[in-house]
Amino acid sequence: MRYIIGSDKYHVVGNWNGIWKAQVPHKARHLLWRLCRGCLPTRSRLLERRVECTLNCPVCDEEIEDELHIFFRCAVARDSWSAAGLSSVLHNVKYQQTNAMDRIFAVCSNESSDTVGRVTMSLWCIWHNHNDKLWNDNVQLPRQIGRHAFDAWNDWYSVHKLQSNNVSGTTEAYLVRWEKPALDRVKCNVDVAFVSGSGRTSVGLCFRDNSGHFMAGMTQWQQTVISFVEGEAWTLLLAMDRRS
Template sequence: MVAKQVWNVVQNPNTLVAKLIKARYFPRSSLFEAPLRYNPSFAWRSMWHARQILSLGCRWRIESGENIRVMHDPWLRGKVNKWVPSPQPAGVYQLSVRDLLLENYKAWNIAKVRNLFSGDVAERILETPLVNSVREDKVVWEEERNGCCSVKSSYKLAMRYIIGSDKYHVAGNWNGIWKAQAPHKARHLLWRLCRGCLPTRYRLLERRVECNLNSPVCDEEIEDEIHIFFMCAVARDSWCAAGLSSVLHNDAYQQSNVMDRIFAVCNNESSDIVGRVPMLLWCIWQNRNDKLWNDNVQTPRQIGRYAFDAWSDWYPVHKLHSNNESRTTEAGLVRWEKPALGWVKCNVDVAFVPGSGRTSVGLCFRNNRGQVMAGMTQWQQTMMSSVEGEA
């Protein structure tokens, strides 16, 4: 959403908001070069970080090239970096793209480009097409056909380049979590748990939120993920009440990291157990929140039994719904099948228009490799149904 607002500033520089932001934060440069500056507003700080997404997907469309700076704007074509890499000869930093074109003709000055830039950079410049139909120098968004940035395409780009990078990527069996046979709310909790996103008191302290570190359920130990879901007496009794004590006490699931425990369970247990575990964890977390905010407490037996009953009620309905969807898909999907070796298959289709008095017939002959051998279309003057015509 913020990247979309940054796009609006870039596309509409004459609006009052764009002029105010430019005058305050980057009066002598472009938005892509603007520094964060001292004591920025929350809005500008958000826009300053969001421009990273914008810089990955936008590019200048070249008309005259007068408004495009060679070294400071993204204008090269291709999936790799759209900026001309540094360092380059000193004189290049003051040039616009117009200086690299022929006089009175929209084409690259090949000799000048090769003289100013190294071989690989020169080739990238010369490979950038110059389209005569372009009427103005303008920033376009490459992720959309219409050249306009959208929240959807920005999100996809962020997922592809930023979250998918090594800095943010966390290795693990994430598909095992999302394929767990459990309600979506339980799978989402499982994902948050593995990503360290649950606001336990230990996590809050890590984010400089001052609070009492003791667990609100037992008020004895520091509340982190391992304690609240696996080590707390209430949690352990809840596992037993849910019929999952064998999972809790299994030596293969005693890792010190909660993410490793969850991944191990998803890898080694049956689909039923993998579905019941996140449901139980969700109930434990709900009980914790109910105690914290409403001072309501459930017994471990109530927590465990509710988790078991909730999953048992959900699973048959989910299974029935999935089976109905698969049957509907299979029933509505008709695929052509190849004939046996040495055989030829003839497919026939017939159509007619009421009131015309004529019927159209089409035939197609194909061999066992699916190759068309012959075909025919024909009009019949007699009026007949499609079933009669195909017969």
């Protein structure tokens, strides 16, 4: 097996260690590996495998769908990069290679593992949106894709750092408990939820007095998908309106 894997026939030269060291969830690293190994079922690749299908990108319907178009050239993808705060990486002159694999390897070789992780998460969200459009005819706005990538990476990174810095498994974060508000004060807790494929954002809020007793609460939803930060800000606004 070592001989087969190491043979020139199957070996692809590139910064593979940069991919596996990227600070990002395993599912996103796996997507990056599939992209660089030419395993993604793009329409141009399916046609090479004698699968009959249309060639245009299902998201923009403007160009032939290959890896370079899906992740780097599609208008929706490019705007998603900007929404995720990665426009400088996308337009960097170092990363304008003629195929997606070389671009990925260049990013892995020149950027920090954190930046590579953020890029990888953005690519994963772009691919997820592409498949959602293809199979469910549901497509998000670029700002939603970019914000989701930004929030998802930050959430994962925070938990990952917390776990890696506390190998004993006992941290202050695990000891945090809900505390009653001060005398004559009211505490409001909010939360946001997203149901995959529904296109909805649901929120909930709960008021408790200084004894910890329930005072009031409410739930609500809107027919759009927003980021965690936007959802919680919206819920806080609802809470302030309710208190007034």
